[in-house]
Amino acid sequence: QKEVEQNSGPLSVPEGAIASLNCTYSDRGSQSFFWYRQYSGKSPELIMFIYSNGDKEDGRFTAQLNKASQYVSLLIRDSQPSDSATYLCAVKVSGGYNKLIFGAGTRLAVHP
Amino acid sequence: DGGITQSPKYLFRKEGQNVTLSCEQNLNHDAMYWYRQDPGQGLRLIYYSQIVNDFQKGDIAEGYSVSREKKESFPLTVTSAQKNPTAFYLCASRVPTGELFFGEGSRLTVL
Numbered sequence: 001q002k003e004v005e006q007n008s009g010p011l012s013v014p015e016g017a018i019a020s021l022n023c024t025y026s027d028r029g030s031q032s033f034f035w036y037r038q039y040s041g042k043s044p045e046l047i048m049f050i051y052s053n054g055d056k057e058d059g060r061f062t063a064q065l066n067k068a069s070q071y072v073s074l075l076i077r078d079s080q081p082s083d084s085a086t087y088l089c090a091v092k093v094s095g096g097y098n099k100l101i102f103g104a105g106t107r108l109a110v111h112p
Numbered sequence: 113d114g115g116i117t118q119s120p121k122y123l124f125r126k127e128g129q130n131v132t133l134s135c136e137q138n139l140n141h142d143a144m145y146w147y148r149q150d151p152g153q154g155l156r157l158i159y160y161s162q163i164v165n166d167f168q169k170g171d172i173a174e175g176y177s178v179s180r181e182k183k184e185s186f187p188l189t190v191t192s193a194q195k196n197p198t199a200f201y202l203c204a205s206r207v208p209t210g211e212l213f214f215g216e217g218s219r220l221t222v223l
Contacts, residue, residue, distance in 0.1 A: 008152070043216050100212060
């Protein structure tokens, strides 16, 4: 069974700090990785995707991928209360029909 | 505007009833997906479809059925065989680069 693991949190950070969210996956053949943000009661929205080892930056968000360690992370700089949400890591597993497996999510709370 | 429309947003069902959740997209995407989300859990894949008239079971397909007669539409039927259907149901479509975009979801409650 291919799995995606995340710490459920809550991860509590002060406003303006860097929030670091982590994700590990079991399928060594995975090539595509996604971060989604989900506000309570709402559907997930895509924040970033990353395919290559290293860092990818988009505004206040940086995704980091290390395929050798089967680890992907999301950094949120200058965290704002509006960033308080659950962050879902998703991995496209190898083989088959473009199947994405989601982690259970990490709940982030940014306090003023 | 392009997007994915799910209906109804809220649905109540009595035990033993089948219900159908609608999912329509005007994004011209080939692939569509149905996920289920329970409190404190991640999204679990129910069914997915790569093209019209083709679909595959996901990880938790038992008690569900789908059809894909049109590119724009991928309805999900929750049958009476699904023993614990109360959940948040999410439909998504996939862009060629792999990202999924989700509809607003349908929340089903069994009374």
